Amino acid sequence: MPTLNWIGKEKVINHHQDVPYKILEPQYTFSNGKESKGATSENKIIHGDNLEALKSLLPEYEGKIKCIYIDPPYNTGNEGWVYNDNVSHPKLKKWLGQVVGKESEDLSRHDKWLCMMYPRLKLLHKLLADDGAIFISIDDNEQANLKLICDEIFGGRNFVTSIAWQRAYAPVSLNKYFSTNHDFVLCYSKKKDIYRVKKLKRTEKQNKDYKNPDKDPRGNWKAGNPSVGPAVEKNVYKVKCPSGRIVLPPKGRSWLYSEEKLNELIDDNRIWFGKDGNSIWAPKLFLSEVSDGITPLTTWLYSEVGHTQDAKKDLKQIFNDDLFATPKPVKLIERIISLTADKNSIILDSFAGSGTTAHAVLNLNKEDGGNRKFILIEMEDYANTIxxxxxxxxxxxxxxGSKAIEGTGGDFTYYELGEALFKDDKMLNEDVPLTKIQEYVWYTETKEAFNAQEENYLLGTKHDTAYYFYYEKDRLTTLDESYLRTLKTKAQQYIIYADLCLLDQKLMDKYHIVFKKIPRDITRF
Ligand SMILES: C[S@@+](CC[C@H](N)C(=O)[O-])C[C@H]1O[C@@H](n2cnc3c(N)ncnc32)[C@H](O)[C@@H]1O
Incomplete structure (x- = not known):
């Protein structure tokens, strides 16, 4: 498979593993119209760089996100927006200097963008559920590069489609070459063989194409195509219309059905020869017999999912102001979510901007009583205010007044990125709450989310192995015989973390005990 190279690539390819693991600190929960302390909502808005925030989500959410939508900076070089679209944001510049080093001074804007995206996509790939999919908005500034790195990270075989969204309402006649009126939405699944795209709901307008000119008791129908190509010889035969006219399929094509099948359908009044009985026959496709949904097309018109002006207008209605320059239409993201997510799925947007993805999730839940959850990440200071x-x-x-929009209900908890779990990547940070350390260690051992246990120091059991984390902030812990006698959980094997170990190797072998030294043997991911 062809791969893309750029300056700095080798420095960022595994960078997601070096990103410090930080804890998420809840600031408030918004519920029933007011803010309160604590983290009681399953919906999250996180203020911080998504590289760190995505890493913080791993212990709880690895492999659990059904639908990811991201709308990263397009890298247009346009500086005049609320955020810098050309990756020269001071925070990103500093990060590139640290990660890529001196070479970062020579990076072109495409190199920088790729360095920024690569480790983030790696983490998003980990978070995606096996039957989930990621949708990425992009335009021609980076779509070709994005496609190649996604092929590398998600696997070319998991590419699902590239959607052309008609984003512009009015063509720009001053453009020298073409007036670009579409963006791309690239879609990759985690595992294409188990990913299923849901059908789109049939609209009233589409139903109107079905009529009943012959008053068929089976209800409205529309005429289908009678021929298929390339021609299959046995299905090329003469058909006699009721008027007596003889018709053949068009050159190079054959009839849709065998002669025998067609005759059966004519007998069942399922074939239409036009009002005068003289037209080329057509199968009657009954509305009552077509499946409930429609397979989505890869071109999405603004008449179906909105355009950028719609999105700005909607946002202005919410804030009475133009607070954010590049929102996406809510309908666009509603469609993306409904093609992939179920009523209980978790939806993640790590370039949240004005929060359209949360808006879409809340709308869909209100519409069908679903319980979809959202996680949004935004690095700018407007994460709370916008x-x-x-x-x-x-x-x-x-x-x-007449423009009032009823509330959707729902709630969310707002987080800041907090302390790193390790100090200088070595010692455990004692300011981090114990449950966060336990959650991390349990995840490194089992790749599962942590549930607090009743037994002291027990992290949990998996595959008949009991995991103990014998840790005290203020004193050294020793794995010795007297500590062993305190253990209550019976298992085939024991993995025990402690500061020191004084057990005899023979005893450890006899009881299948593995000692792991804190913090040396805690895996960094
Ligand atoms: C194109 S806007 C997204 C607009 C959004 N889809 C909407 O409808 O409002 C991209 C957003 O990503 C944010 N962003 C860029 N880099 C980020 C990073 N490293 N971490 C978190 N957010 C980031 C920007 O601040 C900006 O708000």
Whole structure:
């Protein structure tokens, strides 16, 4: 498979493993129209760089996200927006200097963008569920590069499609070459053989194509195509219309059905020869017999999913102001979510901007009583004042008079990125709450989310192995015979973390005990 190279690639390829693991610190939960302390909602808005935030999500969410939508900076070189679209944001510049080193001074804007995206996509890939999919908005500035790195990270075989979304309402006649009026949405599944795209709901407009000119008691129908290509010889035969006219399939094609089958259908009044009985026959496709949904096309028109002006107008209605320059239409993201997610799925957007993804999730839940959850990450300071504030207004309802929009209900917890778990990547940070350390260690051992246990120091059991984390902030812990006598859980094998071990090797072999030294033997991921 062809792969893409760029300056700095070798430095970022495994960088996601070196990103410090930080804990998420809940600031408030918004529920029932007001903020309160604690983290009681399953919906999350996280303020921070998504590289660190995505890593923080791994212990709880690895392999659990059904639908990821991201709308990263397109790298247009346009500086004049609320955020810098050309990856020269001071935070990113600093990060590139640290990760890529001196070479970073020579990077082109494409190199920088790829360095920024690669480790983030690696983490997103880990978070995606086996039957889930990621959708990425992009335009021609980076779509070709993005496609190649996604082929590398997600696997070319997991590429699902590239959607052309008609984003612009009015063509720009001043453009020298073409007036670009579409963006791409690239879609990759985690495992294509088990990923299923849901059908789109049939609209009233589509149903109107079905009519009943012959008053068929089976109801409305529309005429289908009678021929297929390339021609299959046995299905090329003469058909006699009721008027007596003889018809053949078009050159190079054959009839849809064998002669025998066609005659059966004519007898069942399922074939239409036009009002005058003189037209080329057509199969009657009954509305009552077509499947409920429609297979989605790869071109999405603004008449179906909105355009960028719609998105700005909607946001203005929420804030009475143009607070954010590049929102996506809610309908666009609603469609993406409904093609992949179930009513209980978790949906992640790690370039959250004005929070459209949360808006779409809340709308869909309101519409069908679902319990989809959202996780949004936004690095800019407006994570609370725009992203969070929009979601509050959507939950509560907004607008006035005839333009008032009823609230969706719902809640979310707002987080800041907190302390790193390790100091200088070596010692455990004692300021981090014990449950966060336990959660991390349990995840490194089992790749599962942690549940607090009743037995002291027990992290849990898996595959008949009991995991103990014998750790005290203020004193050294020793794995010795007297500690062993305190263990209550019976298992085939024991993995015990402690500061020191004084057990005899023979005894450890006899009881299948593995000692792991804190912090040396805690895996960094
Ligand atoms: C194109 S906007 C997304 C707009 C969004 N889809 C909407 O409808 O409002 C991209 C957003 O990603 C944010 N962003 C860029 N780099 C980021 C990073 N490293 N971590 C978190 N957010 C980031 C930007 O601040 C910006 O708000």
């Amino acid at each position: 992203t969070g504030e929009r979601v509050k207004r959507v939950i509560n309802g907004y607008g006035e």
